[in-house]
Amino acid sequence: MPDVAVSRVEHFNAAHRLYVPEWSDETNANIFGKCSNPNFHGHNYMLIVKVTGEPDETTGFVIDLKLLSDIIKQEVLMRFDHKNLNLDTSEFKQINPTAENIAIAIYNLLRSKIAPALQLKITLYETERNFVEYPAS
Amino acid sequence: MPDVAVSRVEHFNAAHRLYVPEWSDETNANIFGKCSNPNFHGHNYMLIVKVTGEPDETTGFVIDLKLLSDIIKQEVLMRFDHKNLNLDTSEFKQINPTAENIAIAIYNLLRSKIAPALQLKITLYETERNFVEYPAS
Amino acid sequence: MPDVAVSRVEHFNAAHRLYVPEWSDETNANIFGKCSNPNFHGHNYMLIVKVTGEPDETTGFVIDLKLLSDIIKQEVLMRFDHKNLNLDTSEFKQINPTAENIAIAIYNLLRSKIAPALQLKITLYETERNFVEYPAS
Amino acid sequence: MPDVAVSRVEHFNAAHRLYVPEWSDETNANIFGKCSNPNFHGHNYMLIVKVTGEPDETTGFVIDLKLLSDIIKQEVLMRFDHKNLNLDTSEFKQINPTAENIAIAIYNLLRSKIAPALQLKITLYETERNFVEYPAS
Amino acid sequence: MPDVAVSRVEHFNAAHRLYVPEWSDETNANIFGKCSNPNFHGHNYMLIVKVTGEPDETTGFVIDLKLLSDIIKQEVLMRFDHKNLNLDTSEFKQINPTAENIAIAIYNLLRSKIAPALQLKITLYETERNFVEYPAS
Amino acid sequence: MPDVAVSRVEHFNAAHRLYVPEWSDETNANIFGKCSNPNFHGHNYMLIVKVTGEPDETTGFVIDLKLLSDIIKQEVLMRFDHKNLNLDTSEFKQINPTAENIAIAIYNLLRSKIAPALQLKITLYETERNFVEYPAS
Numbered sequence A, B, C, D, E, F: 001m002p003d004v005a006v007s008r009v010e011h012f013n014a015a016h017r018l019y020v021p022e023w024s025d026e027t028n029a030n031i032f033g034k035c036s037n038p039n040f041h042g043h044n045y046m047l048i049v050k051v052t053g054e055p056d057e058t059t060g061f062v063i064d065l066k067l068l069s070d071i072i073k074q075e076v077l078m079r080f081d082h083k084n085l086n087l088d089t090s091e092f093k094q095i096n097p098t099a100e101n102i103a104i105a106i107y108n109l110l111r112s113k114i115a116p117a118l119q120l121k122i123t124l125y126e127t128e129r130n131f132v133e134y135p136a137s
Helices: A025-036 A065-080 A099-111 B025-036 B065-080 B099-111 C025-036 C065-080 C099-111 D025-036 D065-080 D099-111 E025-036 E065-080 E099-111 F025-036 F065-080 F099-111
Strands: A004-016 A041-053 A119-127 A130-134 B004-016 B041-053 B119-127 B130-134 C004-016 C041-053 C119-127 C130-134 D004-016 D041-053 D119-127 D130-134 E004-016 E041-053 E119-127 E130-134 F004-016 F041-053 F119-127 F130-134
Touching (some): A041 A065, A065 A099, A099 A119, A099 A130, A099 F004, B004 B065, B004 F099, B041 B065, B099 B119, B099 B130, C004 D099, C041 C065, C041 C099, C065 C099, C099 C119, C099 E004, D004 D065, D041 D065, D041 D099, D065 D099, D099 D119, D099 D130, E041 E099, E065 E099, E099 E119, E099 E130, F004 F065, F041 F065, F099 F119, F099 F130
Parallel strands (some): A041 D041, B041 C041, E041 F041
Antiparallel strands (some): A004 A041, A004 B130, A004 D041, A130 F004, B004 B041, B004 C041, B004 F130, B041 C004, B119 B130, C004 C041, C004 D130, C041 C119, C119 C130, D004 E130, D041 D119, D119 D130, E004 F041, E041 E119, E041 F004, F041 F119, F119 F130
C-alpha cells in the first residue's frame, strides 16, 4: 500500500536582510536590491511541514498533527518567530537568510525530531507569491 | 512528451469523532484529545482530486473537469456531505475517520470510476492548517 | 479624529444540526434539508471579532490583540471548539444553531468582557461561501 | 442613486518594533511582549484602499483603479516597502508603529492625493489574523 | 435588537471590454489601456450578496442561504456566466461593463427578488486585488 | 545535498473559447458546453512557475525570483495578459486553449529562458477549483 503524507501549516514573523559579508555594500545592493536594506525588512513566513509514511493501523495517524505542531513550535517558532534572522539566530550568522536557506535550516532543525522511517519535506512561503520547497522532490 | 495533471477542488461538511472502539474512553481521550469528544465535532473538508495522463490530441483534455466533478459528487459528496462519518457511512464503521483514512477511502471510491491509464491522487484538507495526500508521491 | 477598528480572526470546529423541536422530523427535513441530518454534520467556523474605538495615545492600541485573542479563546473557543453545539452547550438548547444565532450568542458572550466604550461586531463564516455579521451595521 | 465604493489591494514588507521611548526596556517588554524585540521583526502587510463616490457617467469609474494603484505605489509603497518603519521613515520617529498608527499614517499620506468629493478608507492586515480599519465607519 | 446580515458568495466567468462607443479607438485605448483590447479579455468574478434584516424567531434565518443561492444562480449566473458581457447581455449594450456598473446591474436584477423589508448589498471582485461595493454604505 | 525548488506566482486575465474547428458548432457545444460560447468568456489565470536546482553557495539563490518574475512578464504576460487567447495569440491558432494546452505553451515559452541545469514546472489555475500541472511529476 502506498504511503500517506500529512502536512501542518504554521506561521512566523521575522526581520531579515539579504547580505553577503565578503561583498561591498554596493555589490550587495546591486545583487539583492531593496532586500539588502541595511536596516532590515520583514515577512510573515508561512511554513508547511510534510511528513510521509505508513499510517498506524490502530490510530490511523502517520504522525499526530498536534505532536507535529508542538515539535515545530519548539524547534522552529521559538527560534525564529518575532526575531531578526541575521542578528538573533545562530543559523544565519554565516549564511544568507534567503527563503532557500531558511527552508534548509528548518529541515535540519526538524529532521532528528521526526522518526527516521518518516520522510520530511519543508515548504516555505516568504510572500504569497514567492515560495520554496526542500527537498525539491 | 511528459504527462499533464489536472485537479478539481470540491468541498463537503461532515461530523466525526476519532475513536478506537477497543480502547477505553479514557485511552481514547488521552490519545485523541478533544477530537474524541463523544458527541462529535465537525469540519469543512476541502478535497482536491488530481488525475494525471496524456491530454487528448483533439480536445486538449486529460479528463473533462466537469465530468470529474460529477464523478466526485456522485461517489464522494453524496456519501459524506452533511453526514456523520462514524454513524452514517459504511466506510468508517471499523476504521477511525482520520484525515489519512478519509483520503484513502476517497481514493478507493474513485479509482474504479477513472480510466485505468490515468493516475489518481487525493489531497484532503481537514482544516486550513492540517491536510493529507494519498498516495504520497 | 475618527475611531479605528481592530479585528482578530479565530477558528473553531463544531458539529451541529438545524432543528426546531416543535416541528416533526418531516417538517425539519423540508425546511432545513440535509442541514437537519439527525446524526449531525459539522463545520470549520472562522470567527472575526471587531472592536472599534480610539487608539490609546501612548501605546497606539485600540485594544491589545493578544488580549482580545485570549478573551475569545476563554469565552468562545473553550465553549464551542470541538463540541456539538446542540448537545454540549447551554446556548443552543432552545435556539437553533444557525450561523445567525451563533453570531448573536458570541456577541453576547463577549460584550461584557470588552470595555463599554468600545463597539463590538461579530463576523462568522460557516463555510467559505456562507457568512453572517452581527450587528449588521 | 447611492454611491459606489472601489477598492485596490496592495502589499508591502517591512520591519518594525513596538516601543515607547519614554518607557524602560522592561516596561516595553511587559506591554508589547515579543513585538518589542530590540532587533526588530517584520510583516507582509496587506493594504486595502477604498474610495467611495459617484461613478462617472461616461467611463463608469469612481476612480481608475490603475491610477489609484499608482498613487498608492508612489505615496505608500515607495516610503514603506522593504523598510524599517522605526528607523527608515519619518512617520514613526515619535509614534509607535502599531497597525492602528500605520493605517492612520497611510490615510494621511493618501487623503490629499484623492479628490475631496471622494471618501477614503484604509484597511491594513498585519497578519492574516490581525487587521485594522481607519476610519472605522 | 440590531439586524443581522447574511452573505452568500458565488462565482462567474465572463469576457468583457471597456469601451465607450462615442469615443475613437484611440481615446478608448488611452483611457482604458489594455482593458479596451478589441478582442476582449476576461475574469473570474467573485460575487458576494449580502442581505440584512431580522432573523426569523423560529428558524433563526434572515433568509435561507440555499434560497438566496438559487435566486443568484437564476437571476445573475444564468445571464452572465460564461458570457461576453458586451455582446451576449442586454445590460451592457449602452453601459460600459466596469466592475462598478456590473455591481449596480446585479443589484437591480436582485432587488425585486428579495423581500422589501430586507436590505441588499453587492460586493464584486473583478480580480483578487480590485473590487467594488454597491451601495457603498 | 538534495535540490531546492523555488516558485513565483503571477496572474493574467484573458478571454478564450474551447473550440475544435474541424467540428460542427453543435458538436463543440455538446463536448465543451458553455465553455464553447462563440463570443468567448474569460478567466483570471493564476500561474505558478517552479524552478528546481542547487542554490548558489554565495547568494543562496536557486534563481533570483525578481529575475524569474521579469522573465515571466516578458515571455508570458506580455503575450497573454488582457488578450483573447484564440484571436490575439499565435499559440492557439491550431490548438484548443484548454488549461492543459496553455500550461504546455507556457512551459515551451519559458524553457529556453531558464538555464538548462534547472528543472521547470508549470501550475496553472483557470479557476480556484480547476488547475493543471505540466510536467505532471
